[in-house]
Each structure stands twice: as C-alpha cells, then as structure tokens.
Amino acid sequence: MKRREFIGLVGGAAALPILQPFAAQAQQSTKQHRIAYLALLSGENTTYAKPLLQRLQELGYREGQNMVWDYRSAExxxxxxxxxxxxxxxAGPDVLIGGWGTLAPKAAIAATRSIPIVFTSVGDPVGAGLVKSLREPGGNATGMSALAADIAAKKLQLLNDLVPGRKLVAVLGNPDTPYTALALKQIKTAATIMEMPFTVFDARTVDEVPRAIDRAIDAGAASMLVFEDPVLLGALQQIIDRVAKARLPAIFGPRECAAAGGLIAYGPDQKRAYRIAADYVDKILRGASPASLPVQQPTKFELIINLNTARELGLSISPTLLASADEVIE
Incomplete structure (x- = not known):
C-alpha cells in the first residue's frame, strides 16, 4: 500500500467518530415541528402574525424543512x-398559537388541555380564565397580555388634547367581549381622575355599529374611543367612514386602524408582542412548560397619527403631539 493511501485511510477512520455526532445533529435539526395557528380575523397570517413568522425564521425554523405551519382562520x-x-x-401540533384577541385562545384551550398553547394579545388572561395568574399560568397556556394599567388614561388624554375642554367622550364597545369589562373599568377610573365625562355605546354585532355611532352623535359626543374587539374590527371601515362623515375624532388601539384611515391608534407594540410569542414557541419546543412561563405584559406602546384624516376632519395636530408620535401617516 502506498504511504499516501495509508495516511488517507487512517485519517478517514479517525474522522468517523467526529463526523457521527455532526450527522446526528443534522438529523435532529431537520425534525419537523408542527406549529398551528388559530386566527379569528381574516388575513392574520400576513398582518398580525407576520412578525411572529419572521422571528421563528430568525430562530432557525423553516417551513418545508423543519417546520410545518398549520394556519386556520375563522375569517x-x-x-x-x-x-x-x-x-x-x-393534527397533533407541538404548539398551538392563539391569534389576535381572547376568543381564539379560549377556543384553543377548550379543544385541548395537553397541547401547549401560546396566546398573542389577550386583554385579561386571568379574567378570561386562560391562566391562573400572570406570574404562574399553571396550565397548558401562556403568552402575551394586551392591556396595561395606564393605557386608558393615555387615550383619554390624547382625545382631550385634540378636543380640549373635557367634552363628552363616546366609548364604543362590545359588552360580550371579555376584554371590554376590564378596559371599561380602567376607563371609569381614568375618567374620574381626569374629570372627563363619557358614555358607553354598545355594539354586539356589525349591524349594531352604525346605530351605536348615531346614538353617540345624537348624545353630543365630541370624540370617540373605540375598544379593540373582533366585532368592531370587523366593522372598522364602517366606523372610520361614519365618524369621518360626522367629523368625530376617534382613537383606536391597533396600528392597522390608523393605517386604514382612523385618526389615531395607540396601543401595545404588536410587532414586539408577536416576536416575544415566537420566542415562547421556541422555548416550548425546546422543552419548557407553558405553566412556568409567565404571561408577558406590554412595556412598549405605539402612537400612530393619520395626518390625512386629521386634515379631512379639520383638526390641527399640535407640533408637540406630532413629535411624540412613533409614526405619522401622510
């Protein structure tokens, strides 16, 4: 045997024990993780869930390689x-993600108490019965809360900046949504401290929305605060068009509302929340239990102002308020 051949043979033999762990690691990295996503709203996979998917990709999950993405929407x-x-x-997912709002995660938990669930934007996870406590969820679900203690006061202050004089604020909400009860409690507390009058106008269905807004106008409301709710988001364009016709300044929660033509949106940074939700999915796939992952509360908020809508309403936005906005739509 030639010396070069002998060295090559020995080198190859020596390399085998080293190569085997790498081969095993490669096989492990290509394991198919089934991640399910239950959406209430149409198009969540390209809107709310987009940052989540981007973060999963950053963490090494690739659809068709080591991830099966099972998406369903109730439209x-x-x-x-x-x-x-x-x-x-x-279908047996490794993790089930409950999309925007409270109703999708509630449906997910009702369907399984064993598969780990990560919710993305629940207003009151404890009050809705999704977890035992924020610090120690205790069951098979955890995720992101979408409500902070001072958000109601901030929204009322923004409306007062737009329409000074502490004039009547109309609050548009759906009393059948778990989020509404907690949000309304915060509005009452903030309004009392700020001495701002408000009246609640209920809309349980999309058909009730126009009548609720008309009642608010007849009551002499000078501005409107719209709660985050599936019914109201489903009627978003109706709300935007109707308050514009009445020249009624309105503040919403999600950024998408301002992008659709709403005057102001103020709420948690949804992009950040969904990225953190992706981190939770990754932790669970690596062996963490939802019961031990505390529910995250929002710490970063976004103020979006639609300057085009302000002009159409004949409103003058102060330079100070514009400077404080995270985004100005023109």
Whole structure:
C-alpha cells in the first residue's frame, strides 16, 4: 500500500467518530415541528402574525424543512372557532398559537388541555380564565397580555388634547367581549381622575355599529374611543367612514386602524408582542412548560397619527403631539 493511501485511510477512520455526532445533529435539526395557528380575523397570517413568522425564521425554523405551519382562520366568524380549533388539535401540533384577541385562545384551550398553547394579545388572561395568574399560568397556556394599567388614561388624554375642554367622550364597545369589562373599568377610573365625562355605546354585532355611532352623535359626543374587539374590527371601515362623515375624532388601539384611515391608534407594540410569542414557541419546543412561563405584559406602546384624516376632519395636530408620535401617516 502506498504511504499516501495509508495516511488517507487512517485519517478517514479517525474522522468517523467526529463526523457521527455532526450527522446526528443534522438529523435532529431537520425534525419537523408542527406549529398551528388559530386566527379569528381574516388575513392574520400576513398582518398580525407576520412578525411572529419572521422571528421563528430568525430562530432557525423553516417551513418545508423543519417546520410545518398549520394556519386556520375563522375569517371573523366567531362561531367557526371551536370547529377550527378541533381540526388543528386532531393534527397533533407541538404548539398551538392563539391569534389576535381572547376568543381564539379560549377556543384553543377548550379543544385541548395537553397541547401547549401560546396566546398573542389577550386583554385579561386571568379574567378570561386562560391562566391562573400572570406570574404562574399553571396550565397548558401562556403568552402575551394586551392591556396595561395606564393605557386608558393615555387615550383619554390624547382625545382631550385634540378636543380640549373635557367634552363628552363616546366609548364604543362590545359588552360580550371579555376584554371590554376590564378596559371599561380602567376607563371609569381614568375618567374620574381626569374629570372627563363619557358614555358607553354598545355594539354586539356589525349591524349594531352604525346605530351605536348615531346614538353617540345624537348624545353630543365630541370624540370617540373605540375598544379593540373582533366585532368592531370587523366593522372598522364602517366606523372610520361614519365618524369621518360626522367629523368625530376617534382613537383606536391597533396600528392597522390608523393605517386604514382612523385618526389615531395607540396601543401595545404588536410587532414586539408577536416576536416575544415566537420566542415562547421556541422555548416550548425546546422543552419548557407553558405553566412556568409567565404571561408577558406590554412595556412598549405605539402612537400612530393619520395626518390625512386629521386634515379631512379639520383638526390641527399640535407640533408637540406630532413629535411624540412613533409614526405619522401622510
């Protein structure tokens, strides 16, 4: 045997024990993780969930390689959530993500108490019965809360800046949504401290929205605060068009509302929340238990001002308020 051949043979033999762990690692990295996502609203996979998917990719998850992405949407029809949740559970996901709001995660938890669930933007996880406490969820679900203690006061202050004089604020909400009760409690506390009058106008269905806004106008409301709710988001364009026609300044929560033509949006940084939700998915896939992952509360908020809408309403936005905005739409 030639010396070069002998060296090559010995070198190859010596390399085998080293190569085997790398081969095992490569096989492990290509394991298929099934991640399910239950959405209430239409298009969540390209809007709210987009930062989550981007973060999962940064963490090394690739659809078609080591991740199966199982997405189902109720397209705004709450009555479909239970059926879709059951379909996702039957497919046996490693993690089930409850999309925007409270109703999708509630449907997910009703469908399974064993599969880990990560919710993305629940207003009151404890009050809705999703977790035992924020610090120690205790069950198979954890995730992101979407409500902070001082957000109501900030929204009322923004409306007072736009329409000075502490004039009547109309609050548009759906009393059947778990989020509404907690948000309304905070509004009452903040309004009392700020001495701002307000009246609540209920809308349980999309058809009730125009009548609720008309009642607010008839009551002499000078501005409107719109709660984050699936029904109201489903009627978003109706709300925007109707308050514009009445020249009624309105403040919303999600950024998408200002992008659609709403005057102001103020709320948690949804992009950041969904990225943190992706981190939780990764932790769970690596062995963490949802019961031990505390529910995260928002710490960063976004102020979006639609200057085009302000001009159409004949409103003058102060330079100070514009300077404080995270984004100005022109």
């Amino acid at each position: 705004g029809r709450t009555e479909l959530l239970a059926q879709l949740a059951s379909e996702l559970v039957r």
